[in-house]
Amino acid sequence: MEIKQLSIKDQLSKHREATFRRLYQEVFPSVARLIAAKGGDLDIAKDIFQDAMILYFEKVMAEKVSLTHSPKAYIKGIAKNLWLQHCKKNRPNLSLGGLEDLHFEPDPFDPSPNHRKKLLDYLARAGQKCMDLLQAFYYFKTLMREIAEEFGYRSERSATVQKYKCLEKVRDRVKNSAHAEILA
């Protein structure tokens, strides 16, 4: 069967690279046209398009995409919203001028994106295999049967138990690092 005959979810889960490549060629020109017309530059267009593709991927995998919309229409719609967010973020907001004077205690379990990146690097160093397994299941929605094969477990059942062991291990590392210098 040709890739394009599969559902978009199967295309993205079984042939991600080929599908991304095809969508890149088909949709990036229209997103670039949209961003150029709004006054954005090529780097911003590329960034917004790639973020829109990622959000589209997540929506497809979570089965939150209506089949009446083509991927092109959907990705363009997401890109439009991202462009609006980008404009809002970059607009100086005078009424928030005094915000830097406020002091507050950061929540160790709600770290900023920058701290999350640090934490992720730390977790990758501390146990890449567990993070890969959890990512395969929770983000890429890989079936347990395929995870068992890919990661070398003898059955779906042992892969499932391993998934919970990994969750426990990573959760405990997150807890231990929450008040340690990794988040400082």
Added chain:
Amino acid sequence: MRKSLRDIQQMEAYLTASLSPLEQTQLQTQLLIQPSLYEDMKAQQLVYLLIKDKGRQQLKAELSDIHDSLVQDVEKQSWWEGIKKLFK
């Protein structure tokens, strides 16, 4: 599966609102009275967020590689020139 893993499984069901209404309320009550359980829940929630961050990082790297390979592909030069022209 050992008890601590079953607890993780149950917390996952709580966080995805897939427990029965009674179980959901029971766990919610325990979270209010057990600070260590509450901390476990917050940490587990953060793990899911980190997994999402990691997935997004990976997809971003894959898309950047695709972008670079299309830009360098001689057969795609008219496609790329057409895009660049939009920003001149």
